[in-house]
Amino acid sequence: MKVLLAEDDAETATYVSTALTTEGYVVEHLVDGRDALAAATLARFDVIVLDRMMPGLDGLSVVRALRAAQVDTPILLLTALGQVDDRVDGLTAGADDYLTKPFAMSELSARLAALTRRPPMKAETTDIQVRDLHMDLLSRRVTRQGRQIDLLAREFNLLRYFMERPDRVQTRTMLLENVWSLTFDPQTSVVETHISRLRSKIDKPFDAPPLLHTIRGVGYVLGR
C-alpha cells in the first residue's frame, strides 16, 4: 500500500514513517504543501496523511484542491488543532478522518486501516456472519452456534459496528466517535464497560474461542 505522508515536523514524520514502513506500507514523505498537492495529483496513492499546518500550502487547502481535481484518495488530517470546529472544518473540506496531536501510532494505524478497507457493505445486506456469530439485520436476531443471544439495543449497535468491520482494530476513540458520536474523552471507562458487557453475552457463555479481543494499548477487534 502506498501512503503519502505530508508532515513538516521531523520528529513526527520519523515516528510515523518508521511505524508505517514496519507495517508494510510504502511511504513517500514530503514537507511542503505544494509538493504534496502535486504528488497526490500526479501519482496514485492508497491513502494520504496530511498535516494541517504546513509551509507552502496548508493542509485544508490541499484537501480542497485535491477534491476539486477529482482525486478521491482517502485523506487523514493530522493536526495539533483539536477542537470540534477544526474537526468539522477538516471533514467539510473533504478529508475522511481527523486525528489530533498528540496521538498514538496505533491509533493512526487503526484509522488508516479503516480508510483503506474494501468498499463498505451494500445497503441491501440483510445479515452478517463473522466466524460462528450470525446477525440478522431485519429481525435483529443474533445467534452463535445456533443459540440465540439476547442483547440490549446499545449492545446490538456496538456488535453491529464490530461485525461490519471484522478483523480490523477499533481504537477507543474510533468507537466513541462512531458508535456514540462523542468527540471528547469521557472521564469514566465507558468503552471498556460496554465491551465487557458485550463480551459477557457473546463470548463467555460459549465453549468456543473468544471473538472479541483486546489489543493492549491499542483497541479492540472482533474476529482475529
Place this chain on the structure above:
Amino acid sequence: MTGRGAKDRVRLPAGSYVRVAATLTAAFFLGAFLAGAAGYIWYEQNLDEVLWQDARDNAATLAAALQEQGVTGLWREIGVYASRPESAEAPVFFETLSGLRTGNLVLQSAPFEGPHLIAADGSLLNRQPLFGRMGVLHGFGLRTPAGWIIAARASGSAAETRALLLRVAFWSLFSAALVTAAMAVWLAQRSAARLARVDAALEAAGHGDLSARVEISGGENDDAAWIARRVNQLLQQLETSVDEMQQVSVALAHDLRRPLQSVISHLEPYAVDGATPDGFRDDLSAALSKLGDLNWTFDAILRLSRLESGVARVAHDPVDLSALARDTVELLEPVAEDRGQRLSAGEIAAVPMVPGDELMLRQALINLVENALQHGPPGTAVRVSCTFDAGRVRLSVVDNGPGIPAERRAAVQQRFVRLDQTRSRPGTGLGLTLVAAIARRHGATLELDDADPGLRASLFFRVG
C-alpha cells in the same frame, strides 16, 4: 443561539426617574412658594405702612384746610368731597366742639387721636381680624382747637389687588410647576435611558460578551457621557487582559503538546510490541494512559478558553434534550453498575426542542453524570430527568451522594477548584467549569442545589 441572545435583563427600579422628577418639581414648588410667601408678607407690611401714612397725610391736609377756611369752609369741602364716589376709599370725619358730625366715615365711638383701626361698622379695632379684612380702615385722628378730624384709608381695593395678586401668583406658580414637572420627567427619562445603556453593556459583558460597549451620546462635558466613556475604557481593558490570558493558556496547551507527543512516540512502540515483557508492558500502558489524562486536561483548557472567549462556534440546530437524557443514561448505566452505583432515568417528558450544539450539550450532560458517579461512594443512586416547566426546559442530574456545601457551589464552577483540597482523587476541577461555560454559551443557566442528601445539578433552557 449564542449566549448573547436571550438573557434576563436586569430592570432598573421603575420609579427612579419618576422620583427624580417629582423631587425636582416639589423643590421648585416649595422654593417658589417660600419666595412668594416672603414677598407677600413684605407686601402686607408695606401696605400697612402706606395706608397709615396716607391717613396721616389726609388728616394733615384737612387740618390745614380747617385753619384756612374755618369750620364752615371745611364743612363745605367735606360735603363736596364726600359726594364723590371715589372718596369711599379715603373717607373723612369731622366733629365740631359741639358734637356735630359730618363726613363719610362712620364712627360709633368717640373720636380718637393718632392711628387706629376702624371696622366697617364704625367700631374701633385693636388689631386686624383674620378674616374680613376687606372692610377695615386705617384711620388717623387729629384734635384741633375747632374740632376732631379723622381721615382714613380703606384696604378694600388693596384687598382686591391682594386677591388678584394671589390668584395670579397661584396660577403662574401652577403652570410653572407643570412645565417644570414635564421638563423634569423628560430629563430624568433621558438620564435613565443612558443609565440603562450602561447597564446593558455591563450585563452583556457579565454574560461573556467582552466586546460590548456603551453607546456615547452627549457632549464632552456631559456627566453621563463621561461615565459611559469610563465604562467603555474599563471594558476594553478587561477584554484585552482576558484575550491575553486566553492566548497564554492556548499557547501553553499547544507548546506542551509537542513534548507530550514526543514522549508518546517514544514509549508507545514498546507498549504494543509483543516482545516486551508483560509487567513492563503494563507499566508502559499505565504511563501512556496518564499521558492521555494530561492531554485531556490541555484539551479541556483549550475548549474552555474558546468557549469563554466566544471563539468556539456553537451550532444553532434543534436539539432534543429528552433524547439526550435517555442516550446518556443508556451510555453510562453499565459504568455505574460496575462501580456498584445506580444510574436511572427519572421523569423524561416530551419537551420542546432547544436551539443549540448537540455535541456540546452531550458533553455537558455526561460531565454532570460522571461527576455524580465519581464523587459518590458505592451505593450512590443517580437520576437523570428532563422536564418542561414555566417556559423552561429543565435537564437535571440528581444524586444522593455527599453533595456540595452551599458555600462552595459558586466556587466549584471556577477553574481547577476541587472540593477536596488535598486533590487526592482523580479529576482536574474543570468538569463543572466546562458545563457552566457551555450553559452560558447556550443562554442557559446551571444551578446547583441541595438534593437533601446529595446534589441536584440542573440546566435551565429558556424556550420561546
